Every structure is written in structure tokens, then in C-alpha cells.
Amino acid sequence: MSPAAIEAMTEQMARTGNASSLHTSGRLARRVVEESRETIAGAIGCRPSEVVFTSGGTESDNLAVQGTYAARRDADPRRVRLLVSSVEHHAVLDCAEFLTAHEGAKVTLLEVDPQGRITPDIVRAALVEDADSAAVVSVMWANNEVGTIQDIAGIAAVTKEFGVPMHTDAVQAVGHVPVDITASGVELASLTAHKLGGPIGVGALVVQRDHHLVPLSHGGGQERQVRSGTLDVPGIRGFAAAVEESVSELDTERARLTSLRDQLVEGALRLDLDITVTGPWTRGDAIDRLPGNVHLLVPGCDGDSLLYLLDAAGIECSTGSACQAGVPQPSHVLLAMGIAEEQARGALRLTLGRTSTPADVEAVLGALPHAVERARRASFGTA
Amino acid sequence: MKIVAAMSGGVDSAVAAARMIDAGHEVVGVHLALSQKAATLRQSARGCCTLEDAGDARRVADVLGIPFYVWDLAARFREDVVEDFLAEYAAGRTPNPCVRCNERIKFAALLDKAVALGFDGVATGHYARVVERPDGRRELHRAADPQKDQSYVLGVLDEDQLARSFFPLGDTAKPEIREEARARGLSVASKPDSHDICFIPDGDTRGFLTRALGERPGSVVDVEGQVVGSHSGAYGFTVGQRRGLGLDRAGLDGEPRYVVDVEASTNTVVIGTRDLLGVDTVVGEHARWCGPAPDGTVALGAQLRAHGEEYAASARANGDEVHVRLAERVRGVAAGQSVVLYDDTRVVGSATIREAPRARVRA
Numbered sequence: 001m002s003p004a005a006i007e008a009m010t011e012q013m014a015r016t017g018n019a020s021s022l023h024t025s026g027r028l029a030r031r032v033v034e035e036s037r038e039t040i041a042g043a044i045g046c047r048p049s050e051v052v053f054t055s056g057g058t059e060s061d062n063l064a065v066q067g068t069y070a071a072r073r074d075a076d077p078r079r080v081r082l083l084v085s086s087v088e089h090h091a092v093l094d095c096a097e098f099l100t101a102h103e104g105a106k107v108t109l110l111e112v113d114p115q116g117r118i119t120p121d122i123v124r125a126a127l128v129e130d131a132d133s134a135a136v137v138s139v140m141w142a143n144n145e146v147g148t149i150q151d152i153a154g155i156a157a158v159t160k161e162f163g164v165p166m167h168t169d170a171v172q173a174v175g176h177v178p179v180d181i182t183a184s185g186v187e188l189a190s191l192t193a194h195k196l197g198g199p200i201g202v203g204a205l206v207v208q209r210d211h212h213l214v215p216l217s218h219g220g221g222q223e224r225q226v227r228s229g230t231l232d233v234p235g236i237r238g239f240a241a242a243v244e245e246s247v248s249e250l251d252t253e254r255a256r257l258t259s260l261r262d263q264l265v266e267g268a269l270r271l272d273l274d275i276t277v278t279g280p281w282t283r284g285d286a287i288d289r290l291p292g293n294v295h296l297l298v299p300g301c302d303g304d305s306l307l308y309l310l311d312a313a314g315i316e317c318s319t320g321s322a323c324q325a326g327v328p329q330p331s332h333v334l335l336a337m338g339i340a341e342e343q344a345r346g347a348l349r350l351t352l353g354r355t356s357t358p359a360d361v362e363a364v365l366g367a368l369p370h371a372v373e374r375a376r377r378a379s380f381g382t383a
Numbered sequence: 384m385k386i387v388a389a390m391s392g393g394v395d396s397a398v399a400a401a402r403m404i405d406a407g408h409e410v411v412g413v414h415l416a417l418s419q420k421a422a423t424l425r426q427s428a429r430g431c432c433t434l435e436d437a438g439d440a441r442r443v444a445d446v447l448g449i450p451f452y453v454w455d456l457a458a459r460f461r462e463d464v465v466e467d468f469l470a471e472y473a474a475g476r477t478p479n480p481c482v483r484c485n486e487r488i489k490f491a492a493l494l495d496k497a498v499a500l501g502f503d504g505v506a507t508g509h510y511a512r513v514v515e516r517p518d519g520r521r522e523l524h525r526a527a528d529p530q531k532d533q534s535y536v537l538g539v540l541d542e543d544q545l546a547r548s549f550f551p552l553g554d555t556a557k558p559e560i561r562e563e564a565r566a567r568g569l570s571v572a573s574k575p576d577s578h579d580i581c582f583i584p585d586g587d588t589r590g591f592l593t594r595a596l597g598e599r600p601g602s603v604v605d606v607e608g609q610v611v612g613s614h615s616g617a618y619g620f621t622v623g624q625r626r627g628l629g630l631d632r633a634g635l636d637g638e639p640r641y642v643v644d645v646e647a648s649t650n651t652v653v654i655g656t657r658d659l660l661g662v663d664t665v666v667g668e669h670a671r672w673c674g675p676a677p678d679g680t681v682a683l684g685a686q687l688r689a690h691g692e693e694y695a696a697s698a699r700a701n702g703d704e705v706h707v708r709l710a711e712r713v714r715g716v717a718a719g720q721s722v723v724l725y726d727d728t729r730v731v732g733s734a735t736i737r738e739a740p741r742a743r744v745r746a
Contacts, residue, residue, distance in 0.1 A: 304453075309500060309501075377500075
């Protein structure tokens, strides 16, 4: 967490007060919540009233997809089709699966190109096919695994033509790349605090003013009757502080991370280990790829072996996604991009952030040859 | 040394990992995902490899403060243990999947991967002892707790494997292990022991075989070859079995009947009276010796099934085979099980029982 967020949050933790109460401490808490809402709205280009606080990205995605599905189907029973990209986070994909299994939904998976991009034309083709059945379109702003940034405005322009609401999971984007929700044209956008230096357990769903959403949690009617539950005032305060800080420092931090990212990618490609970079990557670019995202494929290795060897060398990284039992599975994102399962097993995802330094990049590049060599031997042993 | 502690999520492997840390080793916990469907929660106290077990193992590793990984060996396990199990039953034998798992997974696939990654060996919660002789060679011995001794299922390990295997529980009785787990604050201290076969969590081996192999109706015959009943698959029967024979009672003399032979080639189950069950000769194949094979005929102890008794015997190695003559007639010896030979507490070698010729009455 960023020190500014910790300070803001801990200051608030010392105060009592339910933001829904009418007494003095309640009013003070409410003021903090509303100021936080204004801060966040200002930083991401939406109105304060459009910010609905949640417990994080997963809840926001669930509320957006399920809540919109229910509202659209109630208004017109034909609207049961979900158009979601094949590289979405499980918080979106599994919602679609749930709605298919229990609520009669039909899913159209939007295919991506080899760089993980969904083109507006793909979305148009999927809508033209049967526009009357479309309930909602969901395409993430930036991919969590391979860092691909989508043409959200271009896609939203298409969905507007067909009058279909669009949701974007912007969890990876806010605070890392410029995000202007209103200008993008989407109806719904998911955010989470801990991806931009804020606390874990708080996030928001931006809901455009006239977008109708059926709530998933019922009770006290907080947050425009859309998301009941007592508000986490300190968490919201920390969230706002982190958004404010990360957005205000975005330009310098983005340039710094892009340069670090490029050093890491170029260094890895130079190692002569047959390593390839996944997703769009051009030196200096932060339009098509997240600045802090490095995703490499190391042929002949199991990602989990690399993970262990690099962890033992003091480098924390990940392979992609893991199931609950912790068994590494080939990433659905890589498979959707057309990468073979065998290759996808050698995935290595390195994320650079605020605390990353050139020395960290050097450390990774120094540890990689030995780790890859050993991991390849281990892979041979279990093949 | 750098050690992989294989952590099943049970109390034994938890304490084994803790003891390796205490001994000064650099320990990394590894849970083996062996089930194709790892995302199933425990249904009973039986079996292992469930989601809950992986979680228990991770919880222990966190308390011990060691790194923890799940290694997916499900494909290897399926091929080397489960498929072998099915093929053996289909061939009329009674396999021991724990032996195969130790031979091909834990002390082969897992050990090889660990060594390739730079580890020196693998520690497990098995109850057995590895004794290092003055010349540096390793011997495998029975555990101090005879009730828990698992040297039988480890008899397939050779000296090279033993040199990289650590069984830190071999000198301790099970109740003390639970006590120790409690004292160490490990949440698995009172977790029930796993029993039976981990990939058959409901314990219904015959049901598992029927689902995998399909129904194969055939005849139950007596030793004269007279048909006395029918069965839905000879693979579901084991020599020495008395229950579930589905006999047509008429024509029998009221004496209990046992399975005395399973003939896979004709899908026939042969039954007979108790006295036909005894064998005094066992031929083992795929012999593995811990150290040099014995020279000539030697007097040894022979154990013929897991948790079974040890019988006085004489054994003679013959290439890949071992011929064992038992000092007394032993009942319920099934092909496919291991014969493990002991010199006092030391494991001399192990082989898979190919045949245990019963007293042939048929012409």
C-alpha cells in the first residue's frame, strides 16, 4: 500500500461513525465517503453519483454483469445473450457461466487476435448476428496477464449503435494508464483499490446515471439502492487517497515503468534462451500494453518450476492463473490468443510497480538463465 | 541439505516436514496433485489429494514458515498407478497401488523433479527407517512402531533412491506423532488417518473397477470345473475372498467357499474350500534388491501383503525373479501383491508375486 493511503486510512480507522447514521459522527463519516467519491470521480472522469462502492473488482464485475443481465431480461425477455471477451478475468467469465447454468443466459465469446485484442469489428459482427438478444457486452480495459490494452472507446461506439450497454473491467487500468470513463462511452466500469496502491477489500463499480441495474445484495439500500451494506469508511478513504496519488503521478510513473519493462523484455530476449514476449510489445509504447506488465513464454519449462526457482532467488512472480488447489493450469488467456497448451505451460508473468527499480530488473535477468536451465531439466524429468 | 517435504495434508507428513526443519535442512513443502479432479472437497475421512488436503498442507507449511507448492503429477499418476491398477485387476491379479506410487511417483517422478530443481532429496511421512552403514550405503529397515510400519510399500526402492529419501518418523510411534503435531500447533494433529486407496475415496474398489472396466459376466466354477454360479467380472475377485461370491447354494456341502483362483483369460472365478487356499511357494518377478542380490538360497522372512505377517522362508534369486519357499502354508496369497523379504528388520528386496501355485486338484 502507498504510504499516503495507509495514512489516510489509519486516520479514519481511529474514528467511529456509520456513514448512514444521522448523528454527528455519522455525518462526519458520510462526509469522508462523499469526498472520497468526488475524488475518485474526478480522477477517472465520471460523476460522483456514478461511483458505487463495493468490496472490490470481483464484486463489481458480478454486479455489473449479473445486475445488468437481470435488468435487461426483465425489460425484454429476449435479451439473454452475454457478449464477453475470451480473455476476461474469471470474475466476468464465471458470472457468464453461472448465468448460463442458472438463469437461461447464452454466451458469445468474443475472439481475440494473437496479441489478445478484441477489435470493434469483432464486436460488431457478434452484435449484427442477433442484436435483439444482446443483454450486455463486457470487455476488459487492460488484460491482467498479458497487459493488452483494448480499444474501449472504439468498442463502446459500436455497442452504442446497437443500444447495448457495455461493461469494462478497468481494474488493471486505473492508476496505470489514462482512464476517462465518460469519454470512453461505457455504461459500467469496475475498479479495485489494491491494484493502485490502496487497501485490499474495497473497490467501486461506476454505473452511468441512467443505466438500470438490479441489485445483487439487498438490505439497507446504500449506494443508490444498488449495493446494500454498511460502508467501509476507512477503506474508501484509503481507496480515494490511492486513486488520487496514482492518477496524479501517472505520467511520470508510466514513463518510468515503461522503460523498466522494456529493459526487462529486451534483456530477456537477449538471453538466448528462446524466450518470447507475449502480447503487444513495442519499445516505449504504453498505449497498447500496460507499462508494468511483462509476460514471457519460456519453451520447455513448467511455469511452476520457474516460479519456485525464481522465488528461491528472491524474485516474486507468477505463471498466470491457478485453480483453488493451486495446480497450475494453462492460462485461458494464452489459449484464447492461440498459444498451444504446451507453450502456455512455460508462462512467466512479471509485474513491475511503484517499488520496482532497475536493480530489480537486473536481478531477474541475472537469475533467469540458471532458473530456465534447471526448470528445463525438471520438465524433462516429468514429461 | 535442500529437501522437498512431500505434504499430503495429513499429520504424518506434517510432522516429517517439521522434523526436517528442526534437523537444520532447508525445506520446501510440496503437495502432489494426483487426482484429475482436484477441486473436490473431502467426502469422508478416507483418501487424500482433495482440495481440503491441499489446503491443510498449505496451512501447515505456513505455520512452519516454509515455501509451499503444488506439483501436478496427475497425468503421471493416472498412467503409472491408476491404469496399472486397472490393467492388473483385468489380468486377474490384485495390485498394490501404494507400491506403484512409491516406485514411480514419489521416489521417481517427484524425486527426479526435485533433484533437477537442485534439491538433495525428498522427505515423506512414511513409517520406515533408512540406516546409513559405515561404508555410506543405505539400508531400509522396518519402523520402530510395528503397527505403522510401511517398509512393505517402500521395498521397491533401490539404494540410489534410498540415498535421497528421508523418513523422519521411522523411530516414533504414531500416538507420539499426533502429540507432537499438537505441541507444534499444527492444525492437522487430530485429522483422521487416510485408509484404503486414495483414488477410490468411497472405498468401493469393485464399484470403481466396474465403472472403469465395464461388466464382464462370467462363470464361478468349483475346482472340478463345475459351474456353480455367475459373476459380473472376474476382475472384482481376489484370492482368499469369501464374501460376495453370489453362489447358488444348492449343491454345496455347507462348508464355506473361497476364491482360490482368478483366471483372467477365461474370465472365470474358481472357488474351493479353505484347505485349497494354502500355498508354500511363491514366485516373484521384477525383483528389486536393496544392495546385491542374495547368493544362492538364503533364509529370510517374507511378508506377502501390506500389514500382513512375516513368515519364515527361504529365497533364491534367479535373474529378474525370486523363488520363495515358505516354512508353512499361507492362505490368501494373491498374484500382483508384493513379496518383501526381510533379514531381521532390514529389507533385502521386493518382487511382484507372479504366481502362488495352489494345490492343483483339477485334472
